[in-house]
């Protein structure tokens with residue numbers, strides 16, 4: 001017997017499109033083109049976008065903003081059983097925060113190769129840290145090719161150009 005809840009649960013593709021929509025909206029407002037959701041049992045607990053430049057906080061990436069908001073919403077530090085759905089491949093910092101919060105799985109739409117030069121200083125050390133974390137994470141982080149995954153970047157470049 002199928003329960004109604006399962007039928008109503010959004011698919012990975014639907015959740016990824018929602019993360020892309022958040023990233024697009026942020027890009028259209030001239031902010032970095034990244035968005036993320038925290039989802040548990042098919043319910044979106046919280047969302048986040050990159051606000052780093054607005055609040056002068058290098059840790060204010062979309063995934064971390066979503067984790068912070070989810071923890072506040074549930075009044076907990078433990079998001080076990082939840083997934084993070086990101087518009088883009090998480091950096092080493094975001095991946096680590098997801099692990100600290102007990103996030104069970106991370107899925108993302110755009111691989112980091114989609115990210116254009118956004119004007120930051122290249123940081124090969126961070127790329128290396130990200131690769132090490134990926135090696136440790138196994139199947140708990142997954143790229144799911146999603147139509148429109150590149151659109152937030154295009155929108156951002158148009159908006160700031």
Ligand SMILES: [Zn+2]
Nearest residue numbers: 061090091094
């Ligand atoms: Zn990040």
